[in-house]
Amino acid sequence: xxxxxxxxxxxxxxxxxxxxxxxxxxxxxxxxxxxxxxxxxxxxxxxxxxxxxxxxxxxxxxxxxxxxxxxxxxxxxxxxxxxxxxxxxxxxxxxxxxxxxxxxxxxxxxxxxxxxxxxxxxxxxxxxxxxxxxxxxxxxxxxxxxxxxxxxxxxxxxxxxxxxxxxxxxxxxxxxxxxxxxxxxxxxxxxxxxxxxxxxxxxxxxxxxxxxxxxxxxxxxxxxxxxxxxxxxxxxxxxxxxxxxxxxxxxxxxxxxxxxxxxxxxxxxxxxxxxxxxxxxxxxxxxxxxxxxxxxxxxxxxxxxxxxxxxxxxxxxxxxxxxxxxxxxxxxxxxxxxx
Amino acid sequence: xxxxxxxxxxxxxxxxxxxxxxxxxxxxxxxxxxxxxxxxxxxxxxxxxxxxxxxxxxxxxxxxxxxxxxxxxxxxxxxxxxxxxxxxxxxxxxxxxxxxxxxxxxxxxxxxxxxxxxxxxxxxxxxxxxxxxxxxxxxxxxxxxxxxxxxxxxxxxxxxxxxxxxxxxxxxxxxxxxxxxxxxxxxxxxxxxxxxxxxxxxxxxxxxxxxxxxxxxxxxxxxxxxxxxxxxxxxxxxxxxxxxxxxxxxxxxxxxxxxxxxxxxxxxxxxxxxxxxxxxxxxxxxxxxxxxxxxxxxxxxxxxxxxxxxxxxxxxxxxxxxxxxxxxxxxxxxxxxxx
DNA sequence: GTGAAAGCGCTAACAA
DNA sequence: TTGTTAGCGCTTTCAC
Numbered sequence: 001x002x003x004x005x006x007x008x009x010x011x012x013x014x015x016x017x018x019x020x021x022x023x024x025x026x027x028x029x030x031x032x033x034x035x036x037x038x039x040x041x042x043x044x045x046x047x048x049x050x051x052x053x054x055x056x057x058x059x060x061x062x063x064x065x066x067x068x069x070x071x072x073x074x075x076x077x078x079x080x081x082x083x084x085x086x087x088x089x090x091x092x093x094x095x096x097x098x099x100x101x102x103x104x105x106x107x108x109x110x111x112x113x114x115x116x117x118x119x120x121x122x123x124x125x126x127x128x129x130x131x132x133x134x135x136x137x138x139x140x141x142x143x144x145x146x147x148x149x150x151x152x153x154x155x156x157x158x159x160x161x162x163x164x165x166x167x168x169x170x171x172x173x174x175x176x177x178x179x180x181x182x183x184x185x186x187x188x189x190x191x192x193x194x195x196x197x198x199x200x201x202x203x204x205x206x207x208x209x210x211x212x213x214x215x216x217x218x219x220x221x222x223x224x225x226x227x228x229x230x231x232x233x234x235x236x237x238x239x240x241x242x243x244x245x246x247x248x249x250x251x252x253x254x255x256x257x258x259x260x261x262x263x264x265x266x267x268x269x270x271x272x273x274x275x276x277x278x279x280x281x282x283x284x285x286x287x288x289x290x291x292x293x294x295x296x297x298x299x300x301x302x303x304x305x306x307x308x309x310x311x312x313x314x315x316x317x318x319x320x321x322x323x324x325x326x327x328x329x330x331x332x333x334x335x336x337x338x339x
Numbered sequence: 340x341x342x343x344x345x346x347x348x349x350x351x352x353x354x355x356x357x358x359x360x361x362x363x364x365x366x367x368x369x370x371x372x373x374x375x376x377x378x379x380x381x382x383x384x385x386x387x388x389x390x391x392x393x394x395x396x397x398x399x400x401x402x403x404x405x406x407x408x409x410x411x412x413x414x415x416x417x418x419x420x421x422x423x424x425x426x427x428x429x430x431x432x433x434x435x436x437x438x439x440x441x442x443x444x445x446x447x448x449x450x451x452x453x454x455x456x457x458x459x460x461x462x463x464x465x466x467x468x469x470x471x472x473x474x475x476x477x478x479x480x481x482x483x484x485x486x487x488x489x490x491x492x493x494x495x496x497x498x499x500x501x502x503x504x505x506x507x508x509x510x511x512x513x514x515x516x517x518x519x520x521x522x523x524x525x526x527x528x529x530x531x532x533x534x535x536x537x538x539x540x541x542x543x544x545x546x547x548x549x550x551x552x553x554x555x556x557x558x559x560x561x562x563x564x565x566x567x568x569x570x571x572x573x574x575x576x577x578x579x580x581x582x583x584x585x586x587x588x589x590x591x592x593x594x595x596x597x598x599x600x601x602x603x604x605x606x607x608x609x610x611x612x613x614x615x616x617x618x619x620x621x622x623x624x625x626x627x628x629x630x631x632x633x634x635x636x637x638x639x640x641x642x643x644x645x646x647x648x649x650x651x652x653x654x655x656x657x658x659x660x661x662x663x664x665x666x667x668x669x670x671x672x673x674x675x676x677x678x
Numbered sequence: 679g680t681g682a683a684a685g686c687g688c689t690a691a692c693a694a
Numbered sequence: 695t696t697g698t699t700a701g702c703g704c705t706t707t708c709a710c
Contacts (some may be wrong), residue, residue, distance in 0.1 A: 001687070011697045016689060024695055046449045048687035051390035052702055058429070058451070065415055067616065072411035076404055079432050088451065090397070091430045093418050110385045112397070112427065222620040255622050277406065278617065281561040283594050340703065350681045355705060363679055387703035391686055 001042070008036040019044055055312055058088040059304055060113040062104035063141075064096045064121045068220070069276040070246060070293075071119070074141075077297035078117060085305050096219060098122045108136040114311075115304050117141055124185050137307035137317070139300050143188060151307070151320050153300040155291035156327040157189050161196025163329050164243050164271040164289050169204055171336045173241035173269055176201075177232045179214040179225050179253045180245030193245045193273065211237040216249060225252025233260065239268055247272035247279045247288055254282065254334065270334040284333030292325025299323050340383070346375040358383055394651055397427040398643055399452040401443035402480075403435045403460045407559070408615040409585060409632075410458070413480075416636035417456060424644050435558060437461045447475040453650075454643050456480055463524050476646035476656070478639050482527060490646070490659050492639040494630035495666040496528050500535025502668050503582050503610040503628050508543055510675045512580035512608055515540075516571045518553040518564050518592050519584025532584045532612065550576040555588060564591025572599065578607055586611035586618045586627055593621065593673065609673040623672030631664025638662050 005012045010033060017025055018033040036042075050056040061078055063071045075091065082089045090113055094100030101122050108116050115137035123130070128147040131138060139151045146152075168176050178197055182190040198208055214228030225244060229252065232239060242257075244250035250272030254264055262268045264284055272279055275290035303321055310317060331338070344351045349368060356364055357372040375381075389395040400417055402410045414430065421428045429452055433439030440461050447455050454476035462469070467486040470477060478490045485491075507515050517536055521529040537547055553567030564583060568591065571578060581596075583589035589611030593603055601607045603623055611618055614629035642660060649656060670677070 012687090013689075013698080014696060017696080020689080026695065029695080043448045043450075045687055046451045047386070047390045047393075047395060049689075050451075051386045051686090051704090052688045052690080054386075054702080056386060056451075066405050066418075067408060067412035067415045069406060069408060069411070072408070072414075073406035075411075075430070076406045076432055079405075079430060088429050090427050091414070091418060093415055109382045112385045112389075112395075222617060226620055251617075252620050255620050258622055278561060278590075281565055281591050281594050283597050283622070351703090352682080352705080353680060356680080359705085365679060368679080384703055388705075390688090390702090391704045391706080393686080 001044070004033065004036045004040055004042050007040060008032040054111075055308070056088075056112060056114050057086065058090055058113045059301075059308075060090050060092060060104065060107055060116040060118075062092045062094050062101065062116060063119045065093050065219075066091070068248065069278060070248075070274045073276060074119075074293055074297060077294055078301055081298050081301035085301060087301070087305065094121065096121050102130070105130065105134065105138075108134070114308050115139070117300055117304060120146070121188055122184075137304055137311060139304045139307070141296060141300055143192075145192075148322075149320055151303055151322075153296050153303065153321075153323045153325070155296060155325050157192035157291075158196040158199070160273060160289040160291060160327040160329075161193035161243065161245075162200045163196075163327070164273065164287075165197045165200035167271060167287070167329060167331070167335055168241035168243065168269050169200060170338070171241075171269060174206070175209070175212065175238045176241035176243055177212045177214055177229070177237075177239045177253075178243050178245070179216065179228045179232075179249045180220055181213045181215045181228075183215065183217055190245055193243075197243055209237065211235040212239065214253075216245075220246045220249050222248045222252035222255070225249030226256040227252075229253035229256040233257075242268060242270040244270065244272050247274045247276045247286060250286055250288070250334075251278065251282050254284075254286070264334050265336050269336055271329075272334075275330055279330075280332070282334075287332045287335040288330055289327055290330050291327050295325040299325070340381070343372065343375045343379055343381050346379060347371045393450075394647070395427075395451060395453050396425065397429055397452045398640075398647075399431060399443065399446055399455040399457075400428050401431045401433050401440065401455060402458045404432050404558075405430070407587065408617060409587075409613045412615060413458075413632055413636060416633055417640055420637050420640035424640065426640070426644065433460065435460050441469070444469065444473065444477075447473070453647050454478070456639055456643060459485070460527055461523075476643055476650060478643045478646070480635060480639055482531075484531075487661075488659055490642055490661075492635050492642065492660075492662045492664070494632075494635060494664050496531035496630075497535040497538070499612060499628040499630060499666040499668075500532035500582065500584075501539045502535075502666070503612065503626075504536045504539035506610060506626070506668060506670070506674055507580035507582065507608050508539060509677070510580075510608060513545065514548070514551065514577045515580035515582055516551040516553055516568070516576075516578050516592075517582050517584070518555065518567045518571075518588045519559055520552045520554045520567075522554065522556055529584055532582075536582055548576065550574040551578065553592075555584075559585045559588050561587045561591035561594070564588030565595040566591075568592035568595040572596075581607060581609040583609065583611050586613045586615045586625060589625055589627070589673075590617065590621050593623075593625070603673050604675050608675060610668075611673075614669055618669075619671070621673075626671045626674040627669055628666055629669050630666050634664040638664070 092104045119141040214232045216224040272288035279286040431443045458480040553571045555563040611627040618625040
């Protein structure tokens, strides 16, 4: 940088100012500096800048697993939003484990990232305290539970599951299986989506039949959807509808149903959750709940960026934000056409 | 760190040595230092360490798109391998664009990452020069083209596609469509897999029928697989087999075939490529080529780590490595059972 | 095995 | 609008 300064006939600080976008610089000066940068092929040492400024321009993204289309697609949208704001992203897959999630929460302390976008899947409500006063900006993705002292960008889990269940009830289905139940008491989507299911039944005076609950404790993968569906059918209970807690589970459940000769949607109607790309190309195309993923990514990155800027200016953080994206049901072929 | 040193009754340098794993330290000293670290809740400032040492312990991963299961699953395996070596990973989706890929290649110059794992999809053979002498360690993922001056960790694209095609030919199929052709002259999988297809046909004295080529220039997504399959069928050509250049395309093609009343594998046999998780749960389950993804991820990270360590010791880089993972065909239900 | 001194390249704070 | 000074927290170098 000293070389660039010498060549442009200015001080190092002016070069620094130009490269940092400091506005009060005479255009002619800026030009000379940029010309010198070009001629010398200079590239700023980001490490030194980070060290001195105490900021890195890097944020962490902790999600369970990128191989799951929902999280992969979410990560793409978050990375795009971050890029638009000149933020880099370090991704930490937590593998649905408590240790993975705790490790991700510790990471920013070491100052490699300025803040964290965190999609919890293994922490439970009792862990709320772990998320408070971390000393860095944290934005939670996807859930509405935990602490009200933390920024959240979430989806309408309860309403989405309830709308999905209502769609089946409206079609006259009364024996609706749930695919994706978890025994772990995580404060996660499973709990909320099950609540939506329960509420929809209760509103029509229906009770939950335990035999209709399909458990998928090993993860919301397609294979576990097929297995859970099989478990439900093995009980001998009659099934005319399925609400799956995500699209992968739904696609697995459809596979199992079709293998056993059930026609979809005639014999069994199926609704998923997430609107991943695959849902459009299954056979039949899957009816699902779009939880507003794009909006979640955009809003979360913007919010974290805002928090980082405020922290850099030394401001006290404002009140925690709760942003809830709008959901909508996308009707395709796996549910009967409404008349 | 000074506080820790004071508390432990040693110098800062000794604390640094302990925390950096320097071996020649008396156990009693180490213990005292670690105790002081614990008591004070000290966390090393990674930024300062990076700055001073000139290394960051972060590597870049440039892939086209995480929402594609192949890349999402690959990213998960790379992140796991990196974590095992205490490396952080900054992910840059390139969006299948030349600009995205060039931007990813520039990133390490700014010193935020020490090296780069790069899965090219838009660069062409003429760009080979861009990959040489970058001034940082680069490991290419997935292709065998470009420069022989660069480390590659690749898969048997040609052999895989040839084996897939042979499987159909062995089953007596003679009118085999290809799904996933690209017009762009990228040095990518499309070119190599098409070569494998061509070779397999040629070995039996068969020529390529242009009507059987399904183009998917907008990306190897499921939807484009369905569209490309439709395009082929619209030509009126007879089709009794399909080789798709990835599993998503294959699943899309199967959808289109089934919509049009073709039975799989009776009327049309289908083979994919990549062995993504979904391939196991499609209906029928998809026969596919496992390109050795796990091995690729492990080997690539280990190689890059080796290069980084050598660079840190000031050694000249050794000769470029070419590692080719073993592929194998996984036969499922979408191809006729071998008799 | 451990310590003292120096300095990495940049930007905060302030001065001009 | 630009320059000067100081120093971020660690590791390198080299001495002991």
